[in-house]
Amino acid sequence: MALSGLQIQKLLPKTNCKECGSNTCLAFAMKLAAKKAELKECPYASDEAKQVLGAASEPPVKEIGLGAEGALKLGAETVLYRHEKTFVHQTALAVNVNDTDAPGAVDATLAAIRDYVLVRVGETLVVDMVAVTQKGSDAAAFAALAKKAWETVKRPLVLRSASVESLKAAAEAVKGSRSVLASATPETAEALAVIAKDNGHALALTAPSLNELVLASAAVKAGGFNNLILQFQTHSLAEQFQTNIIARRTAIKDAYKPLGYPSLRFIEATGLLGAAVEAITDICKYGGICVLPSLDPALVSALMTLRMNIYTDPQKPIQVEPKVYPIGEPTATSPVFVTTNFSLTYFIVSGEIENSGTSAWLVVPECEGLSVLTAWAAGKFSGAGIGKFIKAIGLESQVQTRQIVIPGYVAQISGELEESLPGWKVLVGPQEAADLESYIKARLK
Amino acid sequence: MAGLCVEKYGAELISVRLDGTHPERGNRTPEQAVEVVKSVLKAVDVPLIVTGHNYFDRINDVMKAVAQACAGENLLLNWVEQNNYRTIAGVAIAYGHCVVAQAPIDVNIGKQLNILLTNMDMKQEQIVMDPMTGALGYGIEYTYSVMERIRQTGLGGDKMLAGPLIVAPGQECVKVKEFKASEKDFPAWGDLSKRAALWELSTALGLLYAGADLLIMSHPDAVRELKSAISKLMDGQK
Numbered sequence: 040m041a042l043s044g045l046q047i048q049k050l051l052p053k054t055n056c057k058e059c060g061s062n063t064c065l066a067f068a069m070k071l072a073a074k075k076a077e078l079k080e081c082p083y084a085s086d087e088a089k090q091v092l093g094a095a096s097e098p099p100v101k102e103i104g105l106g107a108e109g110a111l112k113l114g115a116e117t118v119l120y121r122h123e124k125t126f127v128h129q130t131a132l133a134v135n136v137n138d139t140d141a142p143g144a145v146d147a148t149l150a151a152i153r154d155y156v157l158v159r160v161g162e163t164l165v166v167d168m169v170a171v172t173q174k175g176s177d178a179a180a181f182a183a184l185a186k187k188a189w190e191t192v193k194r195p196l197v198l199r200s201a202s203v204e205s206l207k208a209a210a211e212a213v214k215g216s217r218s219v220l221a222s223a224t225p226e227t228a229e230a231l232a233v234i235a236k237d238n239g240h241a242l243a244l245t246a247p248s249l250n251e252l253v254l255a256s257a258a259v260k261a262g263g264f265n266n267l268i269l270q271f272q273t274h275s276l277a278e279q280f281q282t283n284i285i286a287r288r289t290a291i292k293d294a295y296k297p298l299g300y301p302s303l304r305f306i307e308a309t310g311l312l313g314a315a316v317e318a319i320t321d322i323c324k325y326g327g328i329c330v331l332p333s334l335d336p337a338l339v340s341a342l343m344t345l346r347m348n349i350y351t352d353p354q355k356p357i358q359v360e361p362k363v364y365p366i367g368e369p370t371a372t373s374p375v376f377v378t379t380n381f382s383l384t385y386f387i388v389s390g391e392i393e394n395s396g397t398s399a400w401l402v403v404p405e406c407e408g409l410s411v412l413t414a415w416a417a418g419k420f421s422g423a424g425i426g427k428f429i430k431a432i433g434l435e436s437q438v439q440t441r442q443i444v445i446p447g448y449v450a451q452i453s454g455e456l457e458e459s460l461p462g463w464k465v466l467v468g469p470q471e472a473a474d475l476e477s478y479i480k481a482r483l484k
Numbered sequence: 485m486a487g488l489c490v491e492k493y494g495a496e497l498i499s500v501r502l503d504g505t506h507p508e509r510g511n512r513t514p515e516q517a518v519e520v521v522k523s524v525l526k527a528v529d530v531p532l533i534v535t536g537h538n539y540f541d542r543i544n545d546v547m548k549a550v551a552q553a554c555a556g557e558n559l560l561l562n563w564v565e566q567n568n569y570r571t572i573a574g575v576a577i578a579y580g581h582c583v584v585a586q587a588p589i590d591v592n593i594g595k596q597l598n599i600l601l602t603n604m605d606m607k608q609e610q611i612v613m614d615p616m617t618g619a620l621g622y623g624i625e626y627t628y629s630v631m632e633r634i635r636q637t638g639l640g641g642d643k644m645l646a647g648p649l650i651v652a653p654g655q656e657c658v659k660v661k662e663f664k665a666s667e668k669d670f671p672a673w674g675d676l677s678k679r680a681a682l683w684e685l686s687t688a689l690g691l692l693y694a695g696a697d698l699l700i701m702s703h704p705d706a707v708r709e710l711k712s713a714i715s716k717l718m719d720g721q722k
Binding site for chain 2: 121157158280311323336338342344345347386393394473476477
C-alpha cells in the first residue's frame with residue numbers, strides 16, 4: 040500500500056542534512072510519496088526505512104518477466120477497474136501443442152504461431168507464448184518438444200505436465216527462456232520451486248481450492264522463491280469469473296500477498312465460441328496467461344482486439360497516425376474530408392463515410408489525439424495547421440478535388456483554411472458524424 | 485422473422501428498427517411504421533423495443549403514432565437524447581411506454597438526461613440508459629469504462645444512475661469491416677463466418693461484464709453463445 044509523505048517522514052532521520060538534494064526530510068518524503076525520488080538518495084536511511092518503503096512501493100500484484108530478456112511482463116496491477124488509473128500488463132495469449140500430436144501437425148502449428156501477425160491501429164500483435172503439454176509419458180520427448188518450440192518460435196513457453204521429472208527435463212532443455220512450469224500442486228511445490236529457480240523460470244501453482252492455493256504460495260515464498268503464477272481450479276464460467284475477481288480484489292484492496300500474482304488459465308471449452316467466452320472472461324477480468332487450445336485467426340484477432348481495447352491506457356487519448364486515409368476506393372476526384380487524429384473520432388467519421396457508400400479521402404492531421412472541439416480550442420486544429428499539413432503530405436498532387444469538408448463544429452476555421460489553401464473551397468459539414476451520411480447524399484452527390 | 489428469433493434463438497425481447505421511416509432510407513410514413521410494429525406485436529409474445537433513427541423531425545412523428553396506436557403495450561421506445569426528448573418522453577408517459585435515454589458515452593449527460601426525464605414526471609422504472617457504444621475495436625473501451633462508472637455510482641446510491649443499461653452490439657458490429665471483409669484480403673482476421681459471430685460475441689460479452697442489462701444482437705450464433713454464457717453466470721451451472 041502506498042504511504043503518505045508524512046508516514047514516510049517518520050521513517051527518515053529528520054536531520055534535514057540536505058545531502059539528498061531536498062531542503063528538508065519532509066520535502067524529500069513528499070517526493071518519495073509522489074515517486075519523484077528514490078530512497079537510495081538518502082545516505083542515512085535506516086534498514087527499517089528501506090524495508091518498509093521497499094514493501095510499500097511493490098505493486099500489490101507481483102510483476103513477472105518472461106522470455107529471454109524478461110520482456111513479456113505480467114502483473115504489476117494496482118487497480119480493479121481501468122478507469123481508476125489503467126491496467127498495466129495485458130493478458131498474454133498462448134497457443135497449445137501436445138507431445139502426442141503428430142510431428143507434422145506440431146511443426147505446422149509452431150510455424151503458424153511464429154508467423155501469425157495482426158496489425159491493428161498501427162500496432163503489430165503476435166501470439167505471446169507457446170504452451171507445450173505432456174500427454175504422453177516420455178520425459179525426454181516432452182523436453183525435446185519444448186526445446187523445438189522455443190527454438191522455432193523464440194517466445195516463452197508454458198510447460199505443462201503432472202510429472203516433476205518431465206518438467207525438470209523440459210525446464211533444463213529451455214533454460215534461459217524464462218518460461219512457466221505448470222503447475223505445481225501443494226505436494227510438488229517445494230521440488231518444482233527449486234527446479235524453476237535453478238533454471239530461471241517462473242512457477243505456476245495450483246490447488247483444488249483458493250485456501251489451499253494461498254497456503255501453497257505463502258509456503259513457496261517463505262522458502263525463498265517468489266516468481267509465482269496462480270492457476271485457479273474452477274469448474275464453471277461463474278466460478279472462473281468469481282475466482283478471478285475474488286483473487287484480484289483481495290490482492291489489491293486488502294494487500295493480500297499470497298494472491299498477489301498473475302494467473303494462468305488453460306481454456307478447456309470445446310468449440311470456438313465456448314473457448315471465446317472463457318478467454319473473453321479472462322481478458323476482461325484480470326487474466327494473466329490465457330492458453331488457447333489451437334490457433335484460429337478468427338478467434339485470436341477478436342481476442343487481441345478486445346485485449347487492446349481493455350488494456351488501452353484511459354489516461355492517454357489514443358491516436359491514429361496523422362495521414363490521408365482512403366475510405367473505400369477513392370479516385371483523384373473523390374471528395375476530401377478532414378477530422379482530428381483522436382482514435383474514436385477517426386473511427387466514427389471513417390465508419391460513417393464508409394456507410395454512406397461513398398469513397399473518399401479522409402485527411403487526419405496531427406492534433407495530439409484530441410477530439411474536434413478540444414483540438415480546436417487548444418489551437419491544434421486551425422485552418423493554417425490543416426492547410427500546412429495538406430501541402431506537406433502532397434495531397435494536391437494526389438487528388439484533383441479542390442473541395443474539403445470540415446466538421447460543422449469548427450465552421451469558424453473555414454476562412455482561414457481557404458486562405459492557407461489557395462484554389463480550394465471549404466465546405467462546412469455536419470456537427471455530428473452520424474449526420475455525414477445524409478450530408479453526403481444531399482450535398483456531395 | 486420475429487417469431488423465429490423468439491422460438492428458435494430464444495430472444496427475450498424483439499427490437500423493431502423503423503429505419504425505413506428515415507427520409508433517405510425509404511421515407512415510409514408513421515402509419516406504415518405502426519403497421520409493422522403491430523404485426524410484430526401480433527406475431528410474438530415478448531416485449532418490443534421500437535428503435536428509431538437520428539432524423540428527429542420524422543422519428544418524433546413516428547414514435548408518437550406508434551405510442552398512441554400501441555397504448556398500454558409497454559413498449560421500450562428507443563431512443564430519446566438530450567436534444568430531442570420531450571415529444572417521445574411525453575407520448576411514453578401518456579400511453580404507458582418506457583424509453584431509452586441515450587447519452588454520448590458520458591456519465592454526466594446520462595445523469596442529466598435522467599433528471600430531465602424524471603422532471604417531466606416520467607418514472608425511473610420507465611427509463612433504460614443507453615451509454616452508446618461502438619463495436620469491438622471501434623471505441624468500445626470508452627463505453628466499457630463509462631458503463632462501469634455508471635453502475636458503480638448507481639450501486640453507490642445515486643438513483644439517477646441506477647437504471648438498467650441497454651447496448652446494441654448487433655447494430656454496431658454489422659457496420660464494421662471485420663463483419664464483411666474476406667479472409668483473402670485479411671488473412672490474419674481468419675474465416676469470415678466464424679469471425680462475424682466472434683466479433684459480435686466479444687463485443688456483447690465485454691459489454692455484459694461492464695454492466696449491460698439488455699443487449700440487442702443480430703448474429704444467431706453470437707446470441708446462442710451469449711445466452712448460454714449469461715445462464716452459466718447467473719446460476720453457476722456449467
